[in-house]
Amino acid sequence: MTQDRALDQILLFGDSITQFASNPALQGWGAILAHKYMRKLDVINRGFSGFNTEWCKHLLADTLRTVLPNATNSQTQPPKIRIMTLFLGANDGVDPEFNQRHHVSLPNYNQNMHEMLETVRTHSPGTKVIVITPPPVNPEAWAVVCRAKGKVPDRNAAHTKKYRDECIRIYEEAKPKWGRDLILVDIWEVFFGPGRTEYEMSELDELLIDGLHLGMKGNKLLGYALVKAISDIWPELDYEKMENAFF
Template sequence: MHNLSLDQIVLFGDSITQHSFNPVIQGWGAILADAYMRRLDVVNRGFSGYNTEWCKHVLADTLASTLPASGASRTPQIKLMTLFLGANDAVLPEKNQRQPVAIPQYKANLLEMLATVKSMSPDTRVVIITPPPVDPLRWHEKCKLKGKEGDREVGYTKLYRDACLEVGIEAKKTWGSALQVVDIWEVFFGKGQTEYTMDDVADLLSDGLHLAARGNTLLAAALLKTIKESWPELNPEIVKPRVTFNEQVDKTKLPDILFKNYDDY
């Protein structure tokens, strides 16, 4: 018997991660899963509505349930993890008392979660993604349909984006090249650009908060670019499949030809 378990990419975050497998909006997670098909398993661990304070309490159990059981004949590794949180931490406290997390605690929570990853899966690379920009007017319209007030504001959200970047700088002192940060604001608007109009995000956000198809496509492209440049061995064009692709199958050499990459994986 051949153990065909694959190494993994784990996507950890809030609803923007949870929805990332949605094909209707060309979800960024679905794009990654397609790129790594038969090479790495892309695992969605997004928790809609969660902030860093809640997520830090489920991260260890999430990793434990994703990592292989001890004694397994082969031990797949979490090769890469995305940490995409802050959108819910950044709700306005005067409008929403359930979800907000103050910036100092937000930063501490991110660092605590990074320490958890390092302790449980020390060889895992991590990509931190900043909280995305928002369109408060569109989000308010969505909230009104539920009888709620809008609870987002551009300048306040940007403070959390900035805090996330600061965490990346601090974490790199320990992680080095094993950690990268994708600033989704720069992905959307260009390097060094943070000012935008609501027209600029009209086709990037579906409801003023969550990503639309174009936003998902841009984020997926940025993640793949980061992976290829930072960790070339994880380039999906280089990672070997566990089972041979059909065009490489010599039917006179069955079944061994099917597993020709197995010993080198």
């Protein structure tokens, strides 16, 4: 006999690196989470290719309001978003000399991220948030993609690192208010190990497919880092410890 109820959710919110996270051909990090949480939590992808924090902050409240199904008559309480990933900054961090449209200054990036965290607290209280830092880039590989599309290359490694560092600062600023409901996954640490921020461009060959977006190895590393972070910090949400729905 099955239960007439919807599952609680994990919401993935971000830019193209989140949008592409559901791609099974790349063993997307979102697909990894969806597989692990099958019959336990529904994984909902709301990644918006090309978006920055300035644009995403205007979408978040409506996203939180609309992704959840309505409660059924048999439910004592409606389903809720248990975990949300906030993965933004890659487009904010383009070089403003070559891309003013997508660039967001560091102070505005900081403000936008804090606004989105407050939006979650207001519209989805109780949701736990994983902040993911913008990933490293290979400007040379990205330049090949841009030129093939008739576009001007707009990324450099040093500028991107500033947004990774700012993302960590945002987390540290927000952590006292959030407590254990907010965690950080630094994708640079996931890729290179603790404490490393300098890298050879060749190290990204297997991690990224085009100098920016995650390839199969990068997706797998991030996906399993998220699974481990959830297990370590929120053991009650460890997929191995949660009961299946619809017995």
